[in-house]
Amino acid sequence: MTIYKTLRNFAEKYERVLLPGTLILGLIVDVFTFRSISIKSAFILLALHAISVGFMIAFINIFDLKPRENRKGILRYLRIAGPFLIQFDFGALLSATLIFYWFSGSIAVSWPFIIIVAVLMASNDVLRHHFTKPAVQLSVYFFVLFSLFSITLPFIFNSISVWLFILSSVLSSLFIAIYAQVLAKYVPEVKSRLPVITSVIMTIILVLNTFYFLNFIPPVPLSLREVGVYHNVERTGGDYKVLTEKESFINKILPGRVILIMPGERVYFYTSIFAPADLNTEITHNWQFYNTETKKWEDRNQLSFTVTGGRQEGYRGFSYKTNTEAGAWRVSVETKRGQVLGQINFKIGYVNDLPELITEFK
Secondary structure (H helix, E strand, O other), X not given: OHHHHHHHHHHHHOHHHHHHHHHHHHHHHHHHHHHHOOHHHHHHHHHHHHHHHHHHHHHHHHHOOOOHHHOOOOHHHHHXXXXXXXXXXXXXXXXXXXXXXXXHOOHHHHHHHHHHHHHHHHHHHHOOOHHHOHHHHHHHHHHHHHHHHHHHHHHHHOOOOHHHHHHHHHHHHHHHHHHHHHHHOOOHHHHHOHHHHHHHHHHHHHHHHHHHXXXXXXXXXXXXXXXXXXXXXXXXXXXXXXXXXXXXXXXXXXXXXXXXXXXXXXXXXXXXXXXOOOOEEEEEEEEEEEEOOOOEEEEEEEEEEEEEOOOOXXXXXXXXXXXXXXXXXXXXXXXXXXXXXXXXXXXXXXXXXXXXXXXXXO
């Protein structure tokens, strides 16, 4: 009893430090996972996190139904560690979702979904006492399952089809429905809260599908590795040679660059897009000009080409525009459905003499 009470008192005393600590640890594990091992191994680890969460939610709620005098043996130690394990697993799963969606789309477009994930991660600590309630646990569990399916299915089927996102909805809903029904047989609180849990899950499904069809959710597993506007782009062997203006480090990192050209000169847009092996999809460069009279962005040119997956450095391609007007421009990198991977804003100015240009290789 001495060891058990010591551990229990320690966990209760330092809960405010240990819970966010396990969340941060889950994030660190994800960063290591996605940079150090293969994507298949990473998905296996994420699946183990999801299984662990399901087991610990069920274990804690069933264990707590026992009379205090019957809570003996090694399982009582697991009960002490349970909330921290759930926190660790939720942290890992939510941060994995954030990592994938952060790098797979334009923040300017997909920020609502990214904010939801970030808020869930933050509230997982701030509202930690609410996370002990089965209804909240199951709702968050459903969200991470939905996210996990929406990430893994495109890799499995090498496609970003809309039907895979719908399938993610179906599979995660089916899983959580079976899980909740089984858990309700043993936990009266879950049984009494099933209508509330169902309503929350249906709301999550509605919100996520609305975000998806409004293109707020990025097209995982595609991700934009590099983008840039240049005076010239040409392929030389296995590399791309670009001609760009010489800039200071500060000018390179500041948004809204200005490219100075002579009348009649072309402007080139270069992209490098990562796609998993065997994935083939269509990508569009959508050139838009800002009309100062109408105060609107106008489509000026769209070039579509096929992306073939398998290159760790990304599939590289470019488009160019002739007879460009001076003023504000932007080019969006989009999927066939209009999901935005990335976007660059720039201004074009006309000069009689070009600034100093340098050659770089991509």
